[in-house]
Amino acid sequence: MELNDFLAQHASIPKDVMVRDVAGETVLLNLSTGTYFGLDQVGTRMWNVLQEAGSIQKAYDILFSEYEVDPETLLKDLKKLVEELVGHGLLIYAET
16 A cells, blocks of 8 residues: 555444453454454554544654654554554554
């Protein structure tokens, strides 16, 4: 997926995914496939911002304003997380 296409996407939670916060971290479970995934504190923040922002671009902008990080590093890490979660059926892409 092209970078601009990626940033224009909205990532949403499929209806068969259960999300729970446990001691500041997030646990994701796809009830259909049994896929289980844990997010650390930074991954949890990325997850929450992705759900609130409306687009991946807006999530990136919010995260960039919150963390002292190189822009390319943040983009690479955000893209890796989103693609991994989509690959495991824990997020889906939807046009905004």
